[in-house]
Amino acid sequence: MLDRLIKIFTSLRLTIVLLSLGMILVFWGTLAQVTLGLYKAQNDFFRSFFVFWSPEGSDWQIPIFPGGYLIGGLLLINLLAAHTRYYRPSKKKIGIVFIHFGVVLLLVGQLLTDFLSVESTLHLREGETKNYSEASRSFELAVVDVTDRDLEKQVAISHRRLSKQDEIKHPELPFTLKATTFFANSELKQREEPGFQPVKGVKGIGEGVWMRELPHETMMDRRDVPTAVVEISGPEGSPQSYLASAHIARPQSFQYGDRTYEISMRPVRYYKPFSMHLLEFTHDRYPGTQIPKNFSSRVILNRPETGEKREVLIYMNNPLRYWGETYYQSSFDTDDQGSYLQVVRNPSWLTPYFSCVLVSIGLTIQFLMHLVPFLKRRLAT
Amino acid sequence: MEPPWRCLSTGLAAAVALSSLVMLSGCGRDEIKVYKVAKESPDAMAAAHAAHGRGQMPPGHPDISAATPKIQYALPSGWEERPASAMRSASFSIPGKDGQAADVSVIPLPTTGQEVELVNMWRAQMQLPSVGESEAANLAQAATIGGETGRLFEMASEGPILDDKLHGRMLVAVLTRGATSWFFKMAGEDSQVTEQKPAFVEFLKSVSFEAPTPATPATTASSATAAATGGSDGKPAWTVPEGWQEIPGGQFLVAKFVVTGEGNARAEINVSMSSGDGGGLVPNVNRWRAQLGLSQVPGAEISSSVKKVQAGGNELSYVELSGTDLNTGRPALVLGAMVPRPGQTWFYKIAGDRQLVEAERAKFTTFAETVRY
Numbered sequence A: 001m002l003d004r005l006i007k008i009f010t011s012l013r014l015t016i017v018l019l020s021l022g023m024i025l026v027f028w029g030t031l032a033q034v035t036l037g038l039y040k041a042q043n044d045f046f047r048s049f050f051v052f053w054s055p056e057g058s059d060w061q062i063p064i065f066p067g068g069y070l071i072g073g074l075l076l077i078n079l080l081a082a083h084t085r086y087y088r089p090s091k092k093k094i095g096i097v098f099i100h101f102g103v104v105l106l107l108v109g110q111l112l113t114d115f116l117s118v119e120s121t122l123h124l125r126e127g128e129t130k131n132y133s134e135a136s137r138s139f140e141l142a143v144v145d146v147t148d149r150d151l152e153k154q155v156a157i158s159h160r161r162l163s164k165q166d167e168i169k170h171p172e173l174p175f176t177l178k179a180t181t182f183f184a185n186s187e188l189k190q191r192e193e194p195g196f197q198p199v200k201g202v203k204g205i206g207e208g209v210w211m212r213e214l215p216h217e218t219m220m221d222r223r224d225v226p227t228a229v230v231e232i233s234g235p236e237g238s239p240q241s242y243l244a245s246a247h248i249a250r251p252q253s254f255q256y257g258d259r260t261y262e263i264s265m266r267p268v269r270y271y272k273p274f275s276m277h278l279l280e281f282t283h284d285r286y287p288g289t290q291i292p293k294n295f296s297s298r299v300i301l302n303r304p305e306t307g308e309k310r311e312v313l314i315y316m317n318n319p320l321r322y323w324g325e326t327y328y329q330s331s332f333d334t335d336d337q338g339s340y341l342q343v344v345r346n347p348s349w350l351t352p353y354f355s356c357v358l359v360s361i362g363l364t365i366q367f368l369m370h371l372v373p374f375l376k377r378r379l380a381t
Numbered sequence B: 001m002e003p004p005w006r007c008l009s010t011g012l013a014a015a016v017a018l019s020s021l022v023m024l025s026g027c028g029r030d031e032i033k034v035y036k037v038a039k040e041s042p043d044a045m046a047a048a049h050a051a052h053g054r055g056q057m058p059p060g061h062p063d064i065s066a067a068t069p070k071i072q073y074a075l076p077s078g079w080e081e082r083p084a085s086a087m088r089s090a091s092f093s094i095p096g097k098d099g100q101a102a103d104v105s106v107i108p109l110p111t112t113g114q115e116v117e118l119v120n121m122w123r124a125q126m127q128l129p130s131v132g133e134s135e136a137a138n139l140a141q142a143a144t145i146g147g148e149t150g151r152l153f154e155m156a157s158e159g160p161i162l163d164d165k166l167h168g169r170m171l172v173a174v175l176t177r178g179a180t181s182w183f184f185k186m187a188g189e190d191s192q193v194t195e196q197k198p199a200f201v202e203f204l205k206s207v208s209f210e211a212p213t214p215a216t217p218a219t220t221a222s223s224a225t226a227a228a229t230g231g232s233d234g235k236p237a238w239t240v241p242e243g244w245q246e247i248p249g250g251q252f253l254v255a256k257f258v259v260t261g262e263g264n265a266r267a268e269i270n271v272s273m274s275s276g277d278g279g280g281l282v283p284n285v286n287r288w289r290a291q292l293g294l295s296q297v298p299g300a301e302i303s304s305s306v307k308k309v310q311a312g313g314n315e316l317s318y319v320e321l322s323g324t325d326l327n328t329g330r331p332a333l334v335l336g337a338m339v340p341r342p343g344q345t346w347f348y349k350i351a352g353d354r355q356l357v358e359a360e361r362a363k364f365t366t367f368a369e370t371v372r373y
Helices: A002-009 A012-036 A038-046 A068-086 A091-116 A351-380 B004-026 B042-049 B115-125 B133-139 B190-206 B224-229 B281-291 B299-305 B354-369
Strands: A050-053 A062-066 A118-125 A129-145 A151-158 A176-183 A186-189 A210-213 A227-233 A240-245 A252-256 A259-285 A292-303 A308-315 A320-322 A325-332 A338-345 B032-038 B080-082 B090-095 B101-110 B141-145 B148-162 B166-177 B180-189 B255-260 B266-275 B307-311 B314-324 B331-341 B344-353
Touching: A002 A068, A012 A038, A012 A062, A012 A068, A038 A050, A038 A068, A062 A068, A068 A091, A091 A351, A118 A259, A129 A176, A129 B032, A151 A259, A176 A210, A227 A259, A240 A252, A259 A325, A259 A338, A259 B032, A292 A325, A292 A338, A308 A325, B101 B190, B115 B133, B115 B148, B115 B166, B115 B180, B141 B166, B141 B190, B148 B190, B166 B190, B180 B190, B255 B354, B266 B354, B281 B299, B281 B314, B281 B331, B281 B344, B299 B314, B307 B354, B314 B354, B331 B354, B344 B354
Parallel strands: A240 A259
Antiparallel strands: A050 A062, A118 A129, A118 A338, A129 A151, A129 A259, A151 B032, A176 A227, A186 A210, A227 A240, A252 A259, A259 A292, A292 A308, A320 A325, A325 A338, B080 B090, B090 B101, B101 B180, B141 B148, B148 B166, B166 B180, B255 B266, B266 B344, B307 B314, B314 B331, B331 B344
């Protein structure tokens, strides 16, 4: 039995089957983006162990095809197992070792990228300075102590934590928080409409607002907009509730004891030890057309702790790499006075480069090992 | 031939390592993060607020912002209302010829005092050169906005800017009301905006501003004198016992008093009000118990310990809890009274040094029982 299992896991046939399944998966997953959108298709086809199908009108999840994790994982096991089984130290196989190690690195690196990379966006208007970027699709409940003149203390609770709807205590907060209502995706109205429920028992701007839960958004150009009714309770007085929603752009403030706090649902922030100040955004078009030729952001990078302060020009295909992050020029405001930089933190961004180098070295060695004897034979005859 | 277990163990080790990585990376996503950051400057916030073209909402998502102040107005004929958004208090579209439509927006922003920058931003949109501060001020005409006098700016492009075929024109009326500046903007094709200008002027006159819902109800600044008699600022009428000093209690309290005794002894009296039953007797008493380091107890036990008193047409439910002050470690006593009223519940609580609370017991009960709602 064990022998048979080993035979399967080390067989070249399995490699071929997995590569074929991988090709089908990529083709199918790419087509599925038309109906599911990029993010859902990526999650359903590539970031999963199985592709599931649900019969219409049922909640069943029937696995019908291996997903990206399963195919990639099996390929990795297959490669490592075959290599261990068949490899014999020999100068003639040095090229094969390089190629295999390169492919393993590529597979592992991609998985690391999948789990460790963080993408966010830095939006700056001309003249604006920021020391944080924001997630595009995930939100957090921010409770900010704004009492002090210069500094503010922010406690950011992930929306996943908030969705558990249990009591949230933190040493930095003198009160307890609890989401008594939580909608991962929602819609708000300022008047009664069918399907909407009134927001009850809240202070501040939630009074008179109607809300309803929406299904998860799957399309690439849309996103979930969470809403929660958050109860704040503590030794001072009776509990009070506030409506915190990503629909509401401005924070609501309240007093607790002698401190002033602001509460809001905002995109997840990633703070940095430096700031970026947008001096100028430039948008060149091809003459006589509206087709963008080039767009660039001239920013000042300021890092007080090291005394670093310099001007940087970020433009298409010329990102800024700094503090383990890459800043790409990604979009701009329609009035050409604001810029969007895509911020990517990917600790394993070098692995594809290393793996390509390793595979290239391996292929070159293998090629030369055949070419040189061949040429020698030709010359000898 | 390698031993077979070696092949499998290598593969499995890799799988386990990867799974661990996956699980490790999954951890921490639940976390609560704390940042201490410098406050954003008002200029930066104004710049962020001035952002338009791409708001926070996903495209096509119907968005509203209850935080946005509201206005009332008379809708000119031919104007179509559009949904308000996080930035816009009101939004309209005026269909014109050849598929063109003028856009009208009403946007409240924090007053920054940097009008010249805004004027130059609008001029840039009309592809006009920038102007200096004095010239910008001279460009303004007086306009009546909701019975108040505001400033109206009119700008027209010198060349075709709409689809490279049509001239553009923009009208922006600005009214500063305290900390908020209101911007009424009409932009579109030159002749259409010129034609709609009288309607825009009439629209400005018809505007009335609704009082915004206060984000921070002012409950912190009430003075001891004002509270001595009560009955003002939405508070019921009461007589503050001698020796009690009112201090700011924050938004969650209707009033807060403090009384001190010998040897730094201190007790605080909190008065709060909640809509409905305020969460009910049991959760509130258990909350108070937690503040004294006492364990939670079942509802039946709490209900049996409650002493009910009729006073002034109300039924007061008294609770007495003895424990430890978690901050000082000294013996502490809590006396609480809940008073259900139509649609709301009032809470009175004295908590602090045990001997001092005992000494203040009579004053506290008299205070709670003589409040006139």
